Amino acid sequence: MLTKRIIPCLDVKDGKVVKGKNFVNLKTAGDSVALAEKYSRNGADELVFLDISATDEGRKTMVDVVRKVSKNVFIPFTVGGGIGSLEDIRNLLNAGADKISINTAAVKNPELIKKAAKIFGCQCIVVAIDAKKVGGSYQVFINSGKKAAGIDAISWAKKVEKLGAGEILLTSIDKDGTKQGYDLELTKKVSAAINIPVIASGGAGSLSSLADVFKQGRADAALAASIFHYGKYTINDVKNYLKKQGVEVRV
Amino acid sequence: MRINNKQTIAIIDYGTGNLSSVKNAFAVLRQDAVITDKPNEIENASAIVFPGVGNFGFMMKQLIKRKLDVAITKAILDGKKFLGICLGMQALFEESEESPKTKGLGIFRGKVVKFTSGKVPQIGWNKILPENKKGKQKNNLFTESYMYFVNSYYIVPKDKSIIAAKTDYNGKFACAVKYKNITAIQFHPEKSGKQGIELLRRWLES
Numbered sequence: 001m002l003t004k005r006i007i008p009c010l011d012v013k014d015g016k017v018v019k020g021k022n023f024v025n026l027k028t029a030g031d032s033v034a035l036a037e038k039y040s041r042n043g044a045d046e047l048v049f050l051d052i053s054a055t056d057e058g059r060k061t062m063v064d065v066v067r068k069v070s071k072n073v074f075i076p077f078t079v080g081g082g083i084g085s086l087e088d089i090r091n092l093l094n095a096g097a098d099k100i101s102i103n104t105a106a107v108k109n110p111e112l113i114k115k116a117a118k119i120f121g122c123q124c125i126v127v128a129i130d131a132k133k134v135g136g137s138y139q140v141f142i143n144s145g146k147k148a149a150g151i152d153a154i155s156w157a158k159k160v161e162k163l164g165a166g167e168i169l170l171t172s173i174d175k176d177g178t179k180q181g182y183d184l185e186l187t188k189k190v191s192a193a194i195n196i197p198v199i200a201s202g203g204a205g206s207l208s209s210l211a212d213v214f215k216q217g218r219a220d221a222a223l224a225a226s227i228f229h230y231g232k233y234t235i236n237d238v239k240n241y242l243k244k245q246g247v248e249v250r251v
Numbered sequence: 252m253r254i255n256n257k258q259t260i261a262i263i264d265y266g267t268g269n270l271s272s273v274k275n276a277f278a279v280l281r282q283d284a285v286i287t288d289k290p291n292e293i294e295n296a297s298a299i300v301f302p303g304v305g306n307f308g309f310m311m312k313q314l315i316k317r318k319l320d321v322a323i324t325k326a327i328l329d330g331k332k333f334l335g336i337c338l339g340m341q342a343l344f345e346e347s348e349e350s351p352k353t354k355g356l357g358i359f360r361g362k363v364v365k366f367t368s369g370k371v372p373q374i375g376w377n378k379i380l381p382e383n384k385k386g387k388q389k390n391n392l393f394t395e396s397y398m399y400f401v402n403s404y405y406i407v408p409k410d411k412s413i414i415a416a417k418t419d420y421n422g423k424f425a426c427a428v429k430y431k432n433i434t435a436i437q438f439h440p441e442k443s444g445k446q447g448i449e450l451l452r453r454w455l456e457s
Contacts, residue, residue, distance in 0.1 A: 002369070002377045002420055003397065040444060045376055071275050076399060076442045093269045098442065121267070121305035123372055123401045166372060166401075197374050220370060250376040250397045 003250045004214050004242070005045035005221035006235055007199060008228045010035060012081075013052050015061030032065045036073045039228070043235045044075060045250060048101070048169070048223060051081030063095045070096025078126055080169070089116050093124060101126035101169050104142040107149045107156075110163055117164025126199075127165040129153055131186055132173040138186050145173045153186070154193050161194045168198050169223065175203030179226070182209060187217030199223055207233065207241040214247045258332075258455065260284035261296035263323065263339070265313040267305050273336070276441040280452050290322035298455075299326050302441075303338025307363065307404070308350025310338055320356060327358055327433060334454055335435035340428070341406060343435055349404055358433065360409035368421040372403040379416045379426055379438065392453050393427055396446040398438035400426075405437060 010017045010032060017032045036047055049069075051062045059082055066079055079092050080101030089100050106113050106127050117125045130145045131138040131153035138153035149156075157168055170190050172183035182203045191198045197220035200213045204224035213219045227233050239249045260277065262270050264286050277284045284300065285292060293299060301323065303310055314320040323342075327333050335343055344355045347363035355363070366373060377400050381393040393416045405424040408414060416427035418437070426437040434454060440447035 002373055002375050002400075005375050070272055071278070074272075074276055074279075074442060074448060075444050076401075076439075094271075096269065096271050096275070098269075098272070123304065123374070167374060195370055196372070197370050221375070 001248045003045070003248045004219070005199075006043075006210075006238055006242075006249070007046045007048055007221055007223045008039045008044050008235070009048040009050060009201070009223050009225045011050050011052050011225070012062060012065060014055075014058040015053075015065050018052070033068045033072050036069050036077070039235065040073050040075050043239055043251065045221070046075055047073070047077040049077060049079045049081075051079065053082070063091055066092055066095040066097050078169075080126070080128055084112075086112070086115060086119065089120060089125075093120060097124075099124040099126050099167070101128045103128040103130065106160065107140060107142050107151065110159065113160055113163040113165055117166070122164045122166040125165050126167045126169050127160040128169040128171065129156060129160075129190075130171045130173055131183075133183075133186070138189070141173055145176075154189055157190045157194050161196050165196060167196055168194065170198055170200055171223075172202040176201070177226075178203055179205030180209075181205055182213040182217055182219070182222070184212055184217040187213060187219050191218040191220070197221065207238060210238055211242055211245040211247060214242070215245070258282065258298050259296045260298045260300060261293050262286045263293065263299065263301045263319060264288045265303075265310060265317060265319060267303075267310070267313070270302060272441045273300060273302050276448055276451055277455075279448055280455060282455055288317050288319065290318050293319070293322040293326055296326075296331070298332040298334075299323065300334045300336070301339035301342070302336040302439075303340075303342060305338065306349060307338065307341060307347040307355070308353040310342060311350070311353045311355065314342070324356055324358065330432050332454075332457075333433045333435075335433070336441075337402065337437060337439060340435035340437055341404060343428075343433070344406055344408070347404060359413065359428070359430070361407050363404045363406050365404050366402075366420065372401055373420050374401050375399070376443075377418050377420060377426075377438075379418050380423075381416045381427075382414055384415075392429065392434065392450065392457060396443075396450075398426075398436075398440065398443040398447060398450075400438045402437055 200219035201223035415429040
């Protein structure tokens with residue numbers, strides 16, 4: 001059986017991990033490679049690096065981070081944040097990233113998904129969707145969740161699948177940062193609507209919230225940041241719990 | 252960790268980009284490897300690694316354009332140690348549902364077919380289950396372990412005796428084959444953590 005994936009997410013600014021600074025027992029806080037190695041050792045199934053640099057200079061350092069990580073960490077990792085062109089994608093993949101995730105640029109220019117999938121293979125093109133409940137439906141937001149794109153999230157998910165996305169990274173804006181659990185309704189709706197894997201994101205809190213997103217939300221993978229960074233749970237804690245709950249995981 | 256460093260490994264590049272992770276994984280084992288698209292470098296190497304990603308038809312076109320189809324076939328027939336990974340495994344068969352008009356290398360009889368249930372592609376860690384074999388065919392390379400997969404297609408060899416391991420994705424499929432000097436695997440050892448590196452080590456030592 002294919003196992004459900006647990007994916008820690010690292011926010012990187014100007015080449016340094018920013019959410020990791022309170023990480024328990026880690027001397028080299030801020031060092032992306034050390035953190036990535038630690039998570040890999042602790043059983044992370046994949047990693048996501050989200051570049052939150054505000055400047056082009058800051059973003060360029062991401063390529064160096066990717067190069068270093070790929071020399072030391074032998075699990076798959078995705079890089080996202082500010083990726084807008086085929087050239088950006090090529091640079092990151094050539095530096096050693098396994099997948100890249102595109103968000104705002106995909107909404108503004110859906111052809112980018114199609115072209116990127118054709119050139120690099122759909123397996124390395126993740127489309128990130130930031131969704132928020134507005135009225136009775138889920139709407140797509142862009143520009144780090146600040147701007148409504150005027151598109152329904154479910155139909156957008158279907159469209160990006162057709163365009164060649166290999167996976168969807170689905171973040172609930174309503175739940176993100178709340179630790180109140182994932183948006184199960186959103187996750188389930190998207191997962192049922194498409195035939196490519198869905199990585200759920202936003203709201204990871206208690207151990208049961210992780211079991212819920214797999215069992216009720218039908219997610220294929222779950223992304224979490226703060227619960228791991230601040231040492232609330234280790235990846236092993238999460239996986240052992242999930243295993244007891246009957247969720248197939250790699251332990 | 253002791254490895255026979257006299258091997259010269261050529262990693263075949265047909266232009267789809269990132270092969271550094273395979274090279275990096277060998278570097279952990281202190282084994283140098285050269286990434287190349289030149290038939291003569293393949294000729295000079297003592298072992299060949301062929302990792303493939305993307306589309307079957309596109310790959311075959313690129314191989315032919317660079318005369319790598321001939322170089323790979325020759326290396327295999329010369330008895331050189333060969334490791335095919337992912338699409339580099341599928342290339343060894345006669346044809347693929349992904350590109351029905353394109354012929355594969357045809358080293359093995361059989362074809363490549365698409366998953367018909369579950370989410371496609373299969374992405375993530377799945378358990379490989381070694382086939383039990385005796386005598387000469389004894390399986391020392393594969394152990395029951397989780398490996399990282401990314402695939403929409405899988406191989407169906409005509410000769411079932413070459414199957415070295417299987418994996419269950421809504422039904423069992425062949426994820427590894429072994430025949431004489433040829434080893435081919437559907438999963439990515441270079442992305443399968445410690446277990447994957449160990450598999451590469453065993454392959455180097457084999």
